[in-house]
Amino acid sequence: MAVNLEIKLGPLELAHPIINASGTFDVLAADKALEEDLFVSFPFAAYIPKTVTLQPRAGNPPPRLQETAAGLLNSIGLANHGIEAFITEDLHRLESLPVPVIASIAGEETEDYGRCAAMLDSREEVAAIELNVSCPNVELDGRALGLDPEKTRQATVLARQATSKFLIVKLTPNVTDIIEVAAAAVDGGADCVSLINTVHGMALDRYSLKPVLGHVTGGLSGPAIKPVALRAVFLVSRELDVPVIGMGGVTTAQDALEFMAAGATAVAVGTASFRDPLAAAMAPELGRLINEHGIGSASELIGVAH
Amino acid sequence: MAVNLEIKLGPLELAHPIINASGTFDVLAADKALEEDLFVSFPFAAYIPKTVTLQPRAGNPPPRLQETAAGLLNSIGLANHGIEAFITEDLHRLESLPVPVIASIAGEETEDYGRCAAMLDSREEVAAIELNVSCPNVELDGRALGLDPEKTRQATVLARQATSKFLIVKLTPNVTDIIEVAAAAVDGGADCVSLINTVHGMALDRYSLKPVLGHVTGGLSGPAIKPVALRAVFLVSRELDVPVIGMGGVTTAQDALEFMAAGATAVAVGTASFRDPLAAAMAPELGRLINEHGIGSASELIGVAH
Amino acid sequence: MDAGLIPAELLKCAVVESRQVGAYRLISFVAPQIANLAHPGQFLMIRMSGNELDPLLPRPMGIHNVESDLVTMLIDPVGKGTARLAAAGIGDRVSVLGPLGMGFRFEGEAPAVLVGGGIGISPLKLLARSLAAEGREVRCLLGFRTRKEAVATELFSGVRTDVITEDGSVGRLGLVSDPLPGCLAREPGKPTPEIFACGPSPMLAAVARIARECGNAAQVSVEAHMACGIGSCQGCVIRGAGGYLRVCNDGPVFDVEDISWQ
């Protein structure tokens, strides 16, 4: 029995629930390095490029990566060539992707979100906008806008005023009460929340005993944080009425199954793509598992754990 | 060259920096099951029994444990036979331990901390008191007193008034700003902070797709959370003037080395004891590593990463 | 068997035998101390030696058999931890703590009816041997899902066994508890038979019900997720008649009356 894997994420109709996590898969770079025709056989049901900001950012000093137990610490620091270059250079190349493109934007202050959203509002290549209010690698102490419910609300309000596109707000788990922050985003006009960005962490260099990352602290991703992410998805999706995009350590189709059961409408794969570039192609296996559980379709799976 | 491993934790003189994490090693049970004479060759430099509360607690419904990637989720729920039984039954059995005993107490409201501390103040077997304001498994949504800086301060003040013993406050990492909570504890009279208790998390049962833990959510421990713990120890010890007890995923002597470099005066071993009951005995190897790094003593290692 | 008399050791033991027995994997390793001390129904906490952190914790494993220096376990690879153990090759090392827990208690001379379901048959081998050595009459009911699991019956050669499979592919069709009532009647001149069971929870619940109805004493070995295996963490509890019981320390073998069955 074939399971219907299609899901609706607001106005977006996705062929299946598996998308990529921003910053972990660059289709333009991967297409070049892998010489598979990724533009023809694209594994994800939507594509989220790396977060862009008003001004280009060089990113943080290296080292930027450190593996930890079943996890990865990164301090990339939103390295990107700026929203203008994104619009003029990248967007038309992404146009030929067979899936919707969700642009991810971030700012240093709430106003930046409005400005960036305004710049994208007229772009037809952009199916939806994700506000990344949760990157822990911009300020030295890992402070992101999204740590503060009120600032999260404001950034969302400003973006909402600037665009009618489907608006996703991507939240950080590094808060005392993630439901409160999620509610603030929805109150500000978010159509959807994305959970979770990386968890605050740090590692020392084995030899020097100094912080290994050039930025001192970083964000933890990968299987290690799956329990943290699953809890956030479960609690927020139970409490709020908007769809949730779940992510954090999703490595196998079984993980995706569990995130959807916990309440996610779509599931993003991040660090697992580094482990195995084919992890992206987990949708058929997800279908098999859904079937095995006697569930009729992907959309019926959403929230069965509640 | 032999490295001096002795450290001072306030008035406590410890033979080395390795102690156990509350709730993960029960010397009375282990002594019975293992029939090693743990009272003679005790591996830790101090002993912290499981947290006790004013009233006995049966704990949460099973299942209470679930392994995750390089981590362990638990929802024990402070199962204990109450502070009275602890005093009348356990304490005199612990008297013959060759190391200081640090009693761990918790309460449902701030006043409980004062009451429990008062009951322990006159007990000579108790060298220090740890206030566990951070157990995520008492309330259904994981809300602990320690999520709120002001309640943390209050609980500490009340305990401080009730006892002159060395007072440790054990904090939760599940807050937006752990420095703020640590500062509140110190402001309330804490002599020392313990970092970190478990990280909020959750898992689903692979087959039923329902929450696997009887308590729905739980606390994540083990190597998976080491980066989270190391960051907390680094930031808090850099900011505050009290000694820090570091824990969270410490599995090897190398981990202990890094926690001390990050700023911990003592290091507690928790989940690793389940993996390997001999993990406790890492002090000699720690000495070797300290020596290899050309550092003269354990106390000189503290905070070298700052 | 006083808990205070259960020594334990944390050993890195070399695997010397690793073979498939139908759906299960049989693995033996050298561990003289454990072999010497093991009592039927006790268990080990066991993992592959090495510093990789996934799987993180040891898994509880029953002791299938001991033979001079060798300890044998029988593994049903249901998840990552058991699959990793089942993949152990000759010469690999396992870290083992044990023997742990309260095993089966046997006093008196009653005929013994051993009931095993699936991988729950594992500890019954050593139990059957020990009971027989004490001169007791032993009869095994071994239940499996299919022919593939039932291959493990071969491990019970020399013991009187009845095989029951859920699909009828070998032996009798049905559940292992089906023929149990027929084995419980007291024979003239003998004490009332006693039941020793290990298997999945629904099977144990059925055994408990039958034991109560037929008036036989019964001990069951139960499962729980474990972390420490030595009573330290309070993680492995089940509901007992008078509150929570720790499977690792108070069990894993319990008298049926001590457990809350609803």
Place this chain on the structure above:
Amino acid sequence: MDAGLIPAELLKCAVVESRQVGAYRLISFVAPQIANLAHPGQFLMIRMSGNELDPLLPRPMGIHNVESDLVTMLIDPVGKGTARLAAAGIGDRVSVLGPLGMGFRFEGEAPAVLVGGGIGISPLKLLARSLAAEGREVRCLLGFRTRKEAVATELFSGVRTDVITEDGSVGRLGLVSDPLPGCLAREPGKPTPEIFACGPSPMLAAVARIARECGNAAQVSVEAHMACGIGSCQGCVIRGAGGYLRVCNDGPVFDVEDISWQ
């Protein structure tokens, strides 16, 4: 070698050779596509196949050699990831992505001076072979800490090699960069020698300085922590003359002038 022409594959390949070479481990696996496409200086992202999550990510590994269907790598087990790979036995499977990155570029006919430090000698074998096949004069300076590492010199039989060890236990005493200036003079009738180097950062910095001072062109293969290996994550950057460079995609081989050396 245009990046657009670097195909890659994610393969589960069987290990067919695993042996110790002094301090290092030499491991070969069957990977016809990679063997066919590999260019000297390119690398692989490689890990043990299997679903254990620690180590989590593949590790970047240079291609030491290719021989018909076989790809060989040389591993210095410095940490958990490399130790796990070094422990691979015959028949084990590795997951491999590659060949990746921009390898050594070679045009012209200049004599080639290859400088390798420690495990950095690994990619020089295939490079030496390829240069020789193009008719270029090849000379290798191989530097090691001690005799134990220097055993790997045996992998360069047939190539003109000078061995330098830091403790003088084999070959010349000192650093591999010490004899380098003496190899760089232009000989009559030949182009100025070109340097190709791989090794630890301080060695590469010394090579860069010497190349500048002596006026020779030099390419160096550098290291960085990697996650994706394909330019996706921006994690592997080093400081370049004009901003950050991705080691995996812009390198790992760079002209010395493109890198910021302070």
